[in-house]
Amino acid sequence: MLRLEINCCFFASTMFFLMAPLSAQPSQEQSQTTAATTPAVRPLPGNLDTVEMFNSNSPEVVKSSGILVSTFPSLNMAHPAAHLNLPLNGQVNFFLHHINNRVNEKDLQTVFIALLVYNSSDKKATVKVLSATSHLSQPDAPFISLPALENNDRGQIYAGPGDRAMAEILRGERDEKLLKAKLEIAPHQYALLLNQAIPVEKLIPPINGRSALIKIETNQPLFAATLSSLQNNGDEAPSLQRWQEILQQSDLVMPREKPATEAGKPGPIIYGRVAGVQKGSLWLSNVVNSEDGKYYEVGEAKTLNYPISTVAGHTFDTGQVQSAPLVVRNADTAYLAHGNYAVHYSLRIPLRNQSSSERLVTIALQNPCSDTKNNFYFLETPDSRVFFRGSLKVTSGSSKKPEVHFFHLVLHHGEHGQAIFSKILSPSESENVQVDFYYPPDATPPQIISIASIESPKGSKQLDTTPK
Numbered sequence: 255m256l257r258l259e260i261n262c263c264f265f266a267s268t269m270f271f272l273m274a275p276l277s278a279q280p281s282q283e284q285s286q287t288t289a290a291t292t293p294a295v296r297p298l299p300g301n302l303d304t305v306e307m308f309n310s311n312s313p314e315v316v317k318s319s320g321i322l323v324s325t326f327p328s329l330n331m332a333h334p335a336a337h338l339n340l341p342l343n344g345q346v347n348f349f350l351h352h353i354n355n356r357v358n359e360k361d362l363q364t365v366f367i368a369l370l371v372y373n374s375s376d377k378k379a380t381v382k383v384l385s386a387t388s389h390l391s392q393p394d395a396p397f398i399s400l401p402a403l404e405n406n407d408r409g410q411i412y413a414g415p416g417d418r419a420m421a422e423i424l425r426g427e428r429d430e431k432l433l434k435a436k437l438e439i440a441p442h443q444y445a446l447l448l449n450q451a452i453p454v455e456k457l458i459p460p461i462n463g464r465s466a467l468i469k470i471e472t473n474q475p476l477f478a479a480t481l482s483s484l485q486n487n488g489d490e491a492p493s494l495q496r497w498q499e500i501l502q503q504s505d506l507v508m509p510r511e512k513p514a515t516e517a518g519k520p521g522p523i524i525y526g527r528v529a530g531v532q533k534g535s536l537w538l539s540n541v542v543n544s545e546d547g548k549y550y551e552v553g554e555a556k557t558l559n560y561p562i563s564t565v566a567g568h569t570f571d572t573g574q575v576q577s578a579p580l581v582v583r584n585a586d587t588a589y590l591a592h593g594n595y596a597v598h599y600s601l602r603i604p605l606r607n608q609s610s611s612e613r614l615v616t617i618a619l620q621n622p623c624s625d626t627k628n629n630f631y632f633l634e635t636p637d638s639r640v641f642f643r644g645s646l647k648v649t650s651g652s653s654k655k656p657e658v659h660f661f662h663l664v665l666h667h668g669e670h671g672q673a674i675f676s677k678i679l680s681p682s683e684s685e686n687v688q689v690d691f692y693y694p695p696d697a698t699p700p701q702i703i704s705i706a707s708i709e710s711p712k713g714s715k716q717l718d719t720t721p722k
Contacts, residue, residue: 293630295702297574298560298601299541302534307347307578307596310480311695312527312587313511315353316365316452317484319500320507322352323529323584324479326372333505338582340531341374341475347535348468349596350388350480351416351695354452356460364455366483367464368497369448371476373439379474381445386433387422388450388466389415392457403672406645406662413643413664415465416695420596421645423467424692425660433468439476444498455487465695467596482507506584513586523567525592530583532591537576539601541705552679552707553609559630560601562619563594563699570702571628595695601703603687607679612710617675617687619646621665621701630702633668641667642701644694648675650687665701678710 310323321336328334354365373379389395395418404411409425412418428435432448439445447468454460481500483492492500514526541560544551561569564576577590578597591597607613621641622630642665651657661674675687689703 293557293559295559295561295570295572295630297572298537298539298562298576298703300537300539302576302578302597303536303538304533305345305347305535306342306581307349307532307535307591308342308478308480309528309530309532309591309595310348310350310352311595312529312584313507313509314351314527315355316367316482316507318508319483320481320504321501322367322480322482322507324477324501325531325582326477326479326501330502332503335585336504336506338530338584340477340582342478342531343472343475345384345469345471346476346478347596348447348466348470348478349695350448350464350466351595352452352482353461353463354454356454362455362460362487363484364487364489365452366485366491367448367450367452368446368481368483368492369466369468369478370444370481370497370501371439371447371478372444373441373474374477375474376441377474378441379439379472379476381437381439381476382471383428383433383435383437384469384471385423385426386428386466386468387419388429388432388448388464388468389418390452391415391463394418400643400662400664402664402669403674404662406660409645409660411662412645414694414696415463416595417643417645419465419467420692420694421660421662423469424645424647424690439474444494446494446497449491449497451491453487467692510586514588517566517589525565526586526588528580528583528591528595529587530580532578532580534578534591534597536598536600537594539599541601541603541703544606549604549606549684550705552605552607552613552615552705555708557704557706559620559702559704562599562701562703563597563693563697565592565699566590568624568700569628570622570624570630570700576700593695593697593699594693595697597693599689599691599693601689603689603705604684605679605687606684607681610681612681613679613707614710615675615677615679615685616673616706617648617689618671618673618704618706619663619665619701620671620704621667621669623668631668632670636666636669639667639698641665641698642694643696644691646674647690648687649690650675650677650685653686671704
């Protein structure tokens with residue numbers, strides 16, 4: 255049975271970030287900060303690519319049947335304003351994250367979620383499914399307490415559907431039961447990429463969620479929509495024809511969430527959740543600091559920090575907002591893809607020790623707090639809120655024989671992160687390191703990647719990557 259305290263975790267991080275206005279940290283928290291010099295923070299090098307991502311996350315809690323996001327044309331639709339009129343072509347990612355919450359209802363109805371696509375061309379559409387996964391919170395990926403850092407080479411460590419889904423896509427997996435490697439859609443015909451339930455019948459309390467990420471390549475333009483159908487327990491999934499009827503006859507799902515704050519408007523910020531199509535699904539970064547732009551030099555004692563998934567008002571004093579822009583959006587939803595959920599971060603860090611002594615180099619993902627001036631600090635006792643739970647892939651060594659490891663991280667608000675890479679570099683030695691992860695939808699941005707270098711102390715050890 256699913257217990258209330260576990261379900262609260264489902265809402266805690268995303269609700270805190272997406273719906274609460276910006277405010278200063280409480281004074282009690284300030285008094286618990288660790289003593290440290292002002293850390294050096296630099297904007298994360300690189301930028302987002304131009305691959306479009308269909309992003310369906312608002313309303314997060316689905317209470318009725320209707321349209322969540324539709325890029326279909328408005329012509330001949332019963333509710334034209336519910337459609338965004340944007341064909342999708344080439345490589346396209348589809349991200350979905352929704353909840354069925356019947357706690358205050360007098361029923362235990364099931365929410366079905368569909369991802370419906372339509373081939374708008376006069377030619378057959380060939381759709382290659384590059385990767386695909388979809389998971390429920392219960393029973394697929396319950397929110398459980400996990401250690402701060404674990405080896406996840408076997409891919410069996412996760413807490414929450416977003417965590418599990420991102421980890422599987424990071425490993426390049428495709429659920430054969432969900433989608434075949436290729437499908438063909440006849441001209442002017444519909445197809446379903448997803449048609450799955452979010453049941454709550456046997457859960458106490460009756461709350462469940464589903465996260466999905468599907469990456470495709472299509473040779474013909476497709477229109478797409480995520481749709482919901484509220485049904486009685488035991489009902490079969492809606493047919494393709496029924497989903498077409500919902501698309502053509504329904505309005506946006508009600509009730510709506512609180513409208514997002516318009517970009518640049520003064521005062522408190524309500525970020526809102528995303529319902530639209532964003533431009534950008536990969537942030538490719540080459541993290542270097544040498545004059546020739548080829549290496550990250552570690553020859554002196556220093557720590558540099560680079561922000562991850564920054565948003566307006568929370569940039570760690572870099573001024574860099576990484577949130578993906580939206581090509582189209584539902585009118586009352588987020589103005590940017592705040593949090594960059596399901597965005598692939600790929601950071602290349604070409605380390606080199608140009609000094610005359612051995613250096614111990616560590617790389618860590620951390621979750622500091624930030625004050626009203628965007629400076630960051632840590633808490634002596636991190637609070638109970640989990641702000642990041644997800645898997646990272648770390649590749650190091652030579653290109654001919656790379657060493658690849660996966661790590662699962664859990665970070666609380668204000669918490670130092672443990673090293674995901676550590677190595678002693680001899681003088682003139684270099685080491686290529688690459689860190690990859692999909693930003694998990696159960697996380698609250700932003701975080702930082704910290705790269706530290708110290709003179710190698712006697713008896714220092716490198717990171718143990720042995721699966722436990």
